[in-house]
Amino acid sequence: MLVHTIKEVREQVKAWKKEGLTVGYVPTMGYLHEGHRSLIEKAVSENDRVVVSVFVNPTQFGPNEDYEDYPRDIQKDYALCTDAGANLVFNPEPEEMYFPDKCTTVNVEGLSKGLCGAKRPVHFGGVCLVVSKFLNIVTPDRAYFGEKDAQQLAIIKRMVRDLSMDVEIVGCPIVREADGLAKSSRNTYLSAEERVAALVLNRSLTKAKAAMEDGLRCVSEIRDLIESEIKEEPLAKADYIEIVDSETLQPVESVERDVLVAIAVYIGKTRLIDNFTFRLA
Template sequence: MLVKSIKEMRGIVKQWGKEGLSVGYVPTMGALHEGHQSLIERAALENDRVVVSVFVNPTQFGPNEDFDAYPRDIEKDCALCEKLGVHAVFSPDAQELYFPNRSTTVHVSALTDVLCGSKRPGHFDGVCLVVAKFFNILQPERAYFGQKDAQQVAVVKRMVRDLNFDLEIVACPIVRELDGLAKSSRNVYLSPQEREAALVLNRSLEIAKSALDHGERNASVLKAALLSCIVQEPLAEIDYVEIVDSESLQVLKGKITRSILIPIAVYIGKIRLIDNITYEI
């Protein structure tokens, strides 16, 4: 069922609530792939009803980013959702979701000052605003996010905690192609040569994981190993490579003594790809 109206969507979830049915929510920008499918399947296992939002959110794109070119195919997305048993696909128009004279923002400090947040000013303000709107409209018990966007997961979890939203944020594992490339809607932009070059992201992370498995605990040494791998790929341009604390996202440079996140962002040609691994010490 495709729902465009906020009023209609509210009515549906209100009725589910009266019937005592739990709601699982999967936020997406469409162009659904196997990564999204894994989130939907997890939501279906843990809830009575599943809502998937399909909304390319203008407030999280910068002036030089790919908002206009971002892939859109609502019919294909709805067909996949129907196949997976989704109860409602919520795809509102931006004109209804955002008021022309809006003056409210949602900003999570500190966690958004690093990594993608430092490279894309205002991005996470846009993410938090639209996610807060959907939480308010849908009133889900649980919301499902992919761990590939690890900073986004951390930021949304902090927003939910700080604003006392009554829901659980469920982070789901990264889904990869057979050759290790993380699933992403942006992968369709890659030429065959770029697609091959993109494997350097996962390859570098595997090198870091192997070093950790063999006892390496110096963050600077790990970062150097990552950089050494990526720079060998001629089509790769590094945006950032960091070793950070899993919870605070603060950059680590010395001895690693607790759980870490290794996030990387790399341009392959003009396409910006992200990937990461977490490691428990």
């Protein structure tokens, strides 16, 4: 079922809950791919009913970012959702989600300052606002987020904890193309040449992970290893290379606990992200 209003979602979810059914929720910005499918299928496997939202959220885009150009195809998205087992697809207009005179903000301090937040200062405030709204609308038992957006996942988990929201946040592994590129809606922006160049993200992280598994613990050396690999690709320009505590997202100088190794790289004009979490035995 494809719906466009908050009222329709609430009525359907209330009906399911009266039957004692559990509800899973997958938030997306649309133009869905196999990574999104994996989230939906995970939700289907763990819940009686699943809601997917498809909404390009304007509040998480800063000036000169790609809000207007962000790819959209609701019919294709709806087909993927239903094929993956979703029961309800919520595709609202911005006017349905936001009042013209809205004045409420939701910010998670600290965790949103570094990594992607350093260059996109309004981004995570917009993410937190829209996710909190969707969680209030859908009232799911569980909500599913991809680990590719590792900072977003950490921030959402902290927001839910701090605000005592009655929902379990489930992180799901990165889904990759056969050649290792993390699946992303923004991959469609890449030319054929840029698509090949984009493999440098996974290649540089794979090299760093191997070095860490061999015992490398100095963060500056790990960063240099990643940077040197990226510099070998003429079409690539690193936006950031960070190694941070996997829970607090604060920088560390040495790997003495679980860390997130995260990068953002421009391939031509397209900004891509990738990461892995290194867990000490």
